[in-house]
Amino acid sequence: MLEQKIRERRMTLEEFAEYAETFARERGEPGTLGLRHLQRLAAGRKSSGEPLGPVRQVTARLLESIFEVSIEELLAVPSPDDGLARIATAEPPVRADVEFAAALDWLDDRAGWSAGTSRAEVRSGLSGLESGALLDRRATRGRVGRRQLVRTLAHYYRDGVDGYDTYRVRLGDQGVKTTIFGAPEWWAAVRPLADGSERMRLLWDKETARPELGGAMAHAAASKLAESAALGVRVANLPLYRLLEIEQGDPLVGTVGLVPFVEYALTVDLLEGELVDAVSRRHGGLPLRDEYLPDLGAVLDLPARTCAGGVLALCAIARPRDRFRGEPDYALLVQERSEHVLNAAGRLAVIPKGFHQRLNDVRGDVAVSATLLREMEEELFGRAEVDTTTGESRAASPMHPGRWSAPMRWLAEEPGRMRMECTGFGFNLVSGNYEFASLVVIEDEEFWPRFGGQVEANWEAAGLQLYSSLDGELVDDLVARESWSNEGLFALLQGLRRLREIGGTRVDLPAVELSGL
Template structure:
């Protein structure tokens, strides 16, 4: 092939491989940025601008015959693999069901509207772009990608992110921990010693975050590449029938935390904005690891755009920083048979239809921090955790905004609470149960803020009365219990690479704090955290 009608990212990447050039060398030959070449590798359907089209024509024309031969072979192979319908006479897939959901689902509509606003498109453009992408999607390719992603474990992801952000900041680093039997846990949670072991009761006297109604705007709008990726995410959401619900979210602006206190401020954002921007960073990184591609700065276009360095990670006011609390839940239960009296520790495996931490281990409850009714009052982390206990553990579907809109004036009113939550509310004493924040970190995966927390129910009566009613909701594919007295099994769990990074952070911090309570119900392994700079 000596002539190319239209250069795409796929064809440009084929020419790069035919030339056997690195991203840096190929960019130098074309007189463009390394980031541009990385975009072509990440987005095969993109089209370079007119000047680069001409530069690619020239580079192909001047190439030796053996390079042209390799290029022709690569293009023919990728065209057949990417577009089998062209050679087999297949029609594009029927998109009638997707069109129905686009019309009927207000959450998909909100996502399309947001893309059009940010991209400056005319009404209806995003819808047409999504349908075009959807008709070209190959379900088996998405399944294959999902299998590849599942093979990338938490340790690999944490190590790759630590390398990407190797510039660091003095006094800050990723949370790691030594487990007593020489095991070691690493995470992608960026934190500092001042943000750890907070021992902060989640009560109004200690949880003092404020709400800013008109926070400063932040940058990082959509460019051509990030717009394409947002459209692709919507198309894949429709294809895989992933649950996407738009809702107001708190975004962290400032944090002023220390031992026994939580302070700072939140602003507001929308979930679709998070889902179509920052939440894409994990998939990009995991795909690069799975395909054995470089994960260094300059090779990951989305991350280079939204979260390029440690300074950007820490500058939460100037970027979108969503997140929330997640808590290790420990419930006292009496001894039975050979098992002594202990706390049952609950760990979930996240389901495949959630956008966040899919198929990973996490404590339960795990939540995005969002208001239920009162935006100012619900800035308290305790409000989110109690709501999530109702939803994720006690079966309250009416507080799950992914199922139906909230219509109750006070969904957490005593008269509406589940039996287990009513018991906790009526027995609100530290002797019977408590909620604490054990640490704060910024997750390098998507830049999220993570409030590691601990929920401890000391009174055995709770498990005896309500243990049979504790059941995970649709977000979990499996719920597992561990004994706080099983030192060996807990040590193995601490080193399990199936965790999400934030889940492991919360579990380790929660288990450290549970051990500090000096209860005869706890025989946990020693955990010593370090900040890896």
């Protein structure tokens, strides 16, 4: 409930932490509340996934004074029916409640259930979800390594398709296989972004009637909603772009439509959880996958399925010589995904990383570079107003240059300060999503002394790590880690491959050889 109360005040966690410090100082309260501590309290657990211990009395008194609610209530898991109760008592509902209610209504409609059935299903699911069981499930899923998923899907999709393959490379002495599937030419060429060459077209078409959800999918969707409510996963039902067609020779040329976020979240996104659970149990079938993505032909049959996707980039920031680090290099940014995100929770990924979706301009935002710039502002430069999970932007043009952050304005002032390129494209067999791998290089080393201290990940990341482009040994070890998401590793490897070509003396990394196995 704590995070919900903060959001009702239209504050971010960072803003509330500052407010709490001021509140305590002005009223002589001895309690303090740093951002990290607040994040743990809002999540209901430590960053390691362990349950929180007792809250210090001074901290409890501070929060109780601010909200006039007991600490036990503040740290309780909110019920999905809380929003309905507020509506019934004429209290204004918060957006999270409205979005959750819409998801429940959608599930009733698509499953062919009578009104209110999904609420009963979710309520029943929540009553059976103990915090310990959720932590155990998360820990079990976290122990499933990336290579296990690769092997399982390689066996499942053992019948190939001519002209297509899975992405695999050799980095130094290690061979790397992934679940990224596509045409090899999508990985061989580098394509500039934001130069006018992108030709994604929006097909504006009324949503056609979708088939009714099968029983297994409907009940899995209800379970997902219950778990999301218990864990505080953020969901905003803004439309996603849905890929309908892609040009074989140039993945930046294609056609997209629109699909409600909930349509994606409660259908094909369930395939990831089903897969991870099956691997962790070492037995059991994949009935949802059998229905939605039974073979590679189905993966490529875009008009017949919901194919949402994302844009993610390796961000490399030039740094001047430093007495501690040594010679000029690039800082390479890697994130550990928060447990509050919908997919790849707890996994390593590059940053920025976001869904390919619109803000306010449904046609203008269709370019891949539009999503990439928005995610940089949101995830690295602190622009909370472009966070699509809030759904609360009142600006006509949130990405208008007049609203850019100071770092983004500085980068745009002179050509050549920043390079953005699409380094690859493919379909992630884990969920069928399309992925645009990209590279963002901040070439002007003056950026780091000016703005390096302002680069900070948002709530979607549990942590941010820096690697030097001159430290091939550590980067080699980073690639070998089992906690990577497959799309994140794909973008990292393609970014490293390109950076090695253009980085000059700032780069000392092992070669990335395509199809080197």
